[in-house]
Amino acid sequence: MLLEHLTLANLRNYLSLEFGPAPGVNLLVGANAQGKSNLLEAIALLGTGKSFRTTRESELIRRGAPLASVSGTARVGAARPIAINLACTIVAGAGGTRKQYTLNGEGVRYASFLGSVKTVTFVPSDLSLVAGSPSLRRTMLNEALSLADSRYYRHLAAYRKALTQKNALLRGAIPPDPDLLAVYDEGLVREGTALILARRHYVAALGEVASSVHGHWIHGERLELRYAPNVFSYGAQAVTPTEDAVAAAFVERLAEQRAAEAARKVSLVGPHRDDLVFTLDGEPLATYGSQGQHRTAVLALKVAEYAVLSDRTGEAPILLLDDVFSELDADRATAFVGALSGVEQAFITATQPPRALKTQAEETVVWRVEAARLRRC
Amino acid sequence: MRLCSLCYAITEDDPCSICADEERDAELLCVVAEAKDVYALERTHAYKGKYHVLGGLISPMDGIGPAQLRVKALIERIGAHPPREIVIATNPNAEGEATAIYLSRLIAPLGPQVTRLAYGLPIGGDLDYADEITLARALEGRRALG
Numbered sequence: 217m218l219l220e221h222l223t224l225a226n227l228r229n230y231l232s233l234e235f236g237p238a239p240g241v242n243l244l245v246g247a248n249a250q251g252k253s254n255l256l257e258a259i260a261l262l263g264t265g266k267s268f269r270t271t272r273e274s275e276l277i278r279r280g281a282p283l284a285s286v287s288g289t290a291r292v293g294a295a296r297p298i299a300i301n302l303a304c305t306i307v308a309g310a311g312g313t314r315k316q317y318t319l320n321g322e323g324v325r326y327a328s329f330l331g332s333v334k335t336v337t338f339v340p341s342d343l344s345l346v347a348g349s350p351s352l353r354r355t356m357l358n359e360a361l362s363l364a365d366s367r368y369y370r371h372l373a374a375y376r377k378a379l380t381q382k383n384a385l386l387r388g389a390i391p392p393d394p395d396l397l398a399v400y401d402e403g404l405v406r407e408g409t410a411l412i413l414a415r416r417h418y419v420a421a422l423g424e425v426a427s428s429v430h431g432h433w434i435h436g437e438r439l440e441l442r443y444a445p446n447v448f449s450y451g452a453q454a455v456t457p458t459e460d461a462v463a464a465a466f467v468e469r470l471a472e473q474r475a476a477e478a479a480r481k482v483s484l485v486g487p488h489r490d491d492l493v494f495t496l497d498g499e500p501l502a503t504y505g506s507q508g509q510h511r512t513a514v515l516a517l518k519v520a521e522y523a524v525l526s527d528r529t530g531e532a533p534i535l536l537l538d539d540v541f542s543e544l545d546a547d548r549a550t551a552f553v554g555a556l557s558g559v560e561q562a563f564i565t566a567t568q569p570p571r572a573l574k575t576q577a578e579e580t581v582v583w584r585v586e587a588a589r590l591r592r593c
Numbered sequence: 594m595r596l597c598s599l600c601y602a603i604t605e606d607d608p609c610s611i612c613a614d615e616e617r618d619a620e621l622l623c624v625v626a627e628a629k630d631v632y633a634l635e636r637t638h639a640y641k642g643k644y645h646v647l648g649g650l651i652s653p654m655d656g657i658g659p660a661q662l663r664v665k666a667l668i669e670r671i672g673a674h675p676p677r678e679i680v681i682a683t684n685p686n687a688e689g690e691a692t693a694i695y696l697s698r699l700i701a702p703l704g705p706q707v708t709r710l711a712y713g714l715p716i717g718g719d720l721d722y723a724d725e726i727t728l729a730r731a732l733e734g735r736r737a738l739g
Contacts, residue, residue: 328724370726377687381653390658396651399695 217333217531218561219259220299221289226281228254229588237561238581241573244565245593246585252565255585256337256536258286259563261304263335263534264363265317265326273313276306283307287318290333294531302332327370331363334533336522340543345517346494346510347502353492357415360521364418364528371410378403379483386481401470404486409463411487412445416457418524419443419492425520430512433551438497439513446489515548519555526558535562541570599670601646601663603628611635611644618642622676622705624667624696626650626683634682642680645670650688651695659695667696671703678706685712685730 224233229251244252253269257276260268267276277284287303303318317329345352362369382400385393423441430439448457448465457465469485477484494501494513501513525533535556541549541564549572564573565585573580582593596602597609604610611617611631621642625631631644647662659665671679679700683689697707712730714723723731 325724366725374687378691381687381691384653385658389653389656391660393658395698396653396659396691396695399691399698402694403691 217290217292217297217534219262219288219290219333219534222255222258222262223285223287224255224258225285226278227258227276227284227286228278230254230258231278231588233588233590235590237563238579239561241559241562241564241580243569243573243580243582244563244585244590245567245569245582247567250585251588252585253538254588255590256538256563256565259288259534260335260337260536261286262288262290262302263331263333264359265304265315265330268337268339268538273306273315274308277308277313281308288333292333292531294529300332302329304329327366327373330369331366334363334525334529334531335536336518336525336533337536337538338518338540339538340540342518343511343514343543345514346505350489350491354488354490356521357418357490357492360525361414361418363533364525365414368411368414371407371414375404375407375411375487378407379486379488382483386477386483388481392478401467404483405463405466405470408447408466408486409459412447412462412466412490413457413459415487415490416443416445421524421527422517422520425523426513426516429519429555430516432555433512433516437509439501439516440495440498441517442493442495444491444493446486446491511544512548515544515552515555519552522556522559532558532560535559537562537564539565539567541566541572544572546571600631600644601628601648601666602631602644616641619674620677621680622671622678623680623682626689626692630682642676642678647683647692650683651692652688664696664699668699668703671700671705675703676705678708681707681709685710 218239219237222233222235222237224230235255244255246252257267257269260266267273270276283305285303285305287301289299289301291297291299301320305316306313307316315326317324317326319329319332345356358372362372378400382397382404385397385400419441426441427439430437447462447469466486473485496505496509496513501509505513522533522535544552549570553572564570569582584591584593594603594605595607597604597607597612599608599612602609602611606613618641622645623634623640623642624645624647625634626647626649628646631646634640645663645667647664647667649657649662651657651659651662681693681696683693693709700707711734712727713734714720714727714731720728
């Protein structure tokens, strides 16, 4: 898919911008704080409806403006490409910001907007994915799966709603009520089972690509990704668990932990406590690996994320790399670029043109970003 | 204006004209969240039973549990005059769903058949334009023709 046009109004340091990116690699070069990452963030907003840099969306609105907007035209669809128009508006209000989404001129809900344009984002903070907290890895899984399949997002939203209500009940917001607890637990099992099965399937696909990419880079070390669901132990799952088996394990685990949940006043069971474990030659990478091994594993994971999303949707997602080359040594950067195949369009920010890109045959258009203005070089 | 002492709808007379109407089916009881939902259902002229207004939907995160709603009154009402059917007509959102399932758990052991409004497509709508969830629910709730 291709982003053909992008319009910004009052977004971060952009008063207004009209940008017509090229197919292939768009390299955004400039000094710090000129608006390179802001532009990448805007493109990601069209894909995911969310910022990859902040959860405080008021930061997205240019100081003094009532609202910020990003709109764009993209060409999507592998066999018969069509042009779609997307817009995301962030409106400041007394009680916080709210967002409005439009698709081809019509107001739509987030769930219908999400993933109309598919993006894969790689930012320097992703490099701590292996050794960081499990919530980072769950977020990665949730974002990737939501983008690939809107049904996943709907299950996730329903799951979170039931979880919030269950936690309020456990916390004592209203008097204990076993019947009501059972209602929320049923909801968690129904929605959570769908999440677990989707994650299991996705991690298997991701692991296969990541392992193979990693094997090409580093001979003699075997990288593996293992999904570690909270409701059943993986060791016992040599065969693919069915929906009924997962739901049954979930129900059993809830029963086991009921007293503990009541005592700790918080929900302890379900995919909101899942993890994704990286192993190198069978040993957990988070505890045994070096910094360099962690980075290489994340690069392999990002290549895999791109490949699996391409494979599942039948077309190449838009690749967004925010200042990652400054974090990588020359060998890793070159290996990473070389492993990405079939990229139709990428946006890459850097203070200096990265060396790794020079080895690539595909066309690169360089844009100089200075004080929220773009100039094609 | 005040609340009807039987169904908790807003009324001038107590009991309200619906509860007082002997032509209406007293063995059919429709449970709604708000009084305005009674008016919405009355506008259909398709419902001939009685009502029970809960006064909201269960949502622990907002501090609303069964005790904050007229759930106990509903159970007592069912105990005093058991209906043959109870139609739960809460909104098709997360709180409406949870409230409906919760009530059905409480009511089913008492005897009445518990039903729930169908999910479906708007009349005059286009399949093309329906969102996937609505369409999937409409498919689940399909019924035999003829």
